[in-house]
Amino acid sequence: MKVEVSYRKKLQQLKASENKKQAVNKLEGPDSESSMRQGITENTQRDKPLNPELVKAASAVASSLPRNKKQTESELLAQLRRHEETTDEQKKGRTINIRNVISEMTVKRQSPAQWGARISSRISLQLDEDGQRIRPERSSTQSMDSRSLKVGKRLNIFTKASTEPEHALKTVSSPTIWDLEFAKEVAAVTAQPPRNGFEEMIQWTKEGILWEFPIDNEVGMEDDAEFHEHIFLEKHLEGFPKEGPIRHFMELVICGLSKNPYLSVKQKVEHIEWFQKYFEEKKELLQEI
Amino acid sequence: MAAAALCWALRAARQVLPLSCPRQVRSYHVDWRMLRDVKRRKMAYEYADERLRINAIRKNSILPKELQEVADKEIAALPRDSCPVRIRNRCVLTSRPRGVKRRWRLSRIVFRHFADHAQMSGVQRAMW
Numbered sequence: 001m002k003v004e005v006s007y008r009k010k011l012q013q014l015k016a017s018e019n020k021k022q023a024v025n026k027l028e029g030p031d032s033e034s035s036m037r038q039g040i041t042e043n044t045q046r047d048k049p050l051n052p053e054l055v056k057a058a059s060a061v062a063s064s065l066p067r068n069k070k071q072t073e074s075e076l077l078a079q080l081r082r083h084e085e086t087t088d089e090q091k092k093g094r095t096i097n098i099r100n101v102i103s104e105m106t107v108k109r110q111s112p113a114q115w116g117a118r119i120s121s122r123i124s125l126q127l128d129e130d131g132q133r134i135r136p137e138r139s140s141t142q143s144m145d146s147r148s149l150k151v152g153k154r155l156n157i158f159t160k161a162s163t164e165p166e167h168a169l170k171t172v173s174s175p176t177i178w179d180l181e182f183a184k185e186v187a188a189v190t191a192q193p194p195r196n197g198f199e200e201m202i203q204w205t206k207e208g209i210l211w212e213f214p215i216d217n218e219v220g221m222e223d224d225a226e227f228h229e230h231i232f233l234e235k236h237l238e239g240f241p242k243e244g245p246i247r248h249f250m251e252l253v254i255c256g257l258s259k260n261p262y263l264s265v266k267q268k269v270e271h272i273e274w275f276q277k278y279f280e281e282k283k284e285l286l287q288e289i
Numbered sequence: 290m291a292a293a294a295l296c297w298a299l300r301a302a303r304q305v306l307p308l309s310c311p312r313q314v315r316s317y318h319v320d321w322r323m324l325r326d327v328k329r330r331k332m333a334y335e336y337a338d339e340r341l342r343i344n345a346i347r348k349n350s351i352l353p354k355e356l357q358e359v360a361d362k363e364i365a366a367l368p369r370d371s372c373p374v375r376i377r378n379r380c381v382l383t384s385r386p387r388g389v390k391r392r393w394r395l396s397r398i399v400f401r402h403f404a405d406h407a408q409m410s411g412v413q414r415a416m417w
Contacts, residue, residue: 245351253345274342282356289353 009061013076016057017083054080099152107157225265231258236272246279246286319384326377329370336371340364 058080062073175183194200204210212219233254240250253275257268279286318324346352346360369375380389380396388397393409404412 245353249346249349249351252349252351271338271342274338278342278346282359285355285359286353289355 009065012064013061016061017054017080020051020054020057099155103153103155221264223264229265230268233257233268233272236269239276240279250275319382322386323379323384326379329375332368332370333373333376336367337373340367340371340373 055077058076059073062069062076065072194203201210205212237247237250237254240247250272253272257263257271260268263271318327343360343364347357347364377386378389378391378394379386380399381394382399383396385396385398389395390397390400393400395403400409403409404414
């Protein structure tokens with residue numbers, strides 16, 4: 001909301017404000033120190049009364065203007081106050097007090113999708129010649145302020161009060177389908193064709209076409225069973241009759257299986273179960289005999 | 290947390306994506322006999338366990354003979370291509386049924402061709 005003032009009036013205003021600033025500075029010397037000790041905020045400066053001479057000058061200017069005098073006077077006084085504040089701050093060397101501004105700000109919470117987008121922009125998938133990822137260059141955070149990081153008012157970001165945003169993020173479950181799809185897309189886009197034979201071999205190894213060297217003979221064989229599970233297989237013979245030719249036959253089968261190093265425990269158990277099924281189906285035939 | 294999850298997803302996707310494509314698959318067989326041989330091998334692989342177990346019942350002297358006769362009929366009822374005896378070790382490149390060296394799966398003519406062009410690792414003309 002600006003007051004329409006002609007150029008002559010502007011000059012008059014400027015002259016008046018300049019004259020009064022010099023007077024004000026002498027008066028404000030002691031006041032500014034006391035307010036600094038208190039911790040200066042904008043409110044305390046507004047409460048401070050303006051210089052009476054300034055007020056008189058403002059009223060004179062307002063009377064010279066053709067419009068509503070009281071309104072113009074109040075507006076002029078408000079403008080003067082603002083000028084005073086800015087000049088005071090500039091003189092004291094605090095242009096934009098970032099810390100005061102940040103302390104009043106709150107943490108912005110983003111959705112996990114936005115999080116992911118941000119993080120993916122940070123993590124670049126391009127491989128350097130060494131095979132290490134090229135890091136996106138971060139602007140040095142220390143270049144914002146010429147002062148050191150340890151000086152100044154505490155921002156209270158990394159204290160107990162701020163554990164809430166961490167908890168909110170932890171509620172995200174395992175990557176959603178959309179995350180997986182996005183990851184697949186990114187991998188497909190960033191997959192460069194191999195530049196030389198080594199990269200081709202790397203790609204083949206990843207796909208499984210080429211074995212990994214030095215060759216591990218037990219690749220794919222994940223037998224976590226202990227030796228006693230391979231050898232002592234009598235516990236699986238509970239479904240069979242305890243006497244007779246079938247039992248004799250199955251004991252021979254078990255003896256053979258215990259000596260077999262090529263089958264896993266699962267396969268051996270399946271083997272025995274197949275025989276169990278087979279003999280159960282032939283029960284009628286066996287009873288005739 | 291989300292960052293770690295996304296990283297994991299990326300890593301998994303890089304490995305999963307090429308694995309989802311099939312590995313080396315042969316789509317060209319030299320002739321139909323080779324194709325039939327391939328089918329027989331597949332079937333023999335499928336029925337190998339069953340055949341082994343039924344044969345174990347047949348070829349022992351402990352079980353009663355009636356049971357063994359039943360097992361005989363069962364194994365005869367299995368598809369004919371499932372028995373491993375029908376597999377013929379043909380040459381991989383020319384599908385030649387005879388003159389095939391087992392170690393290289395190649396017929397003698399192809400083997401000689403490659404060996405003379407120094408494309409067989411560790412194979413040298415004999416001279417003593």
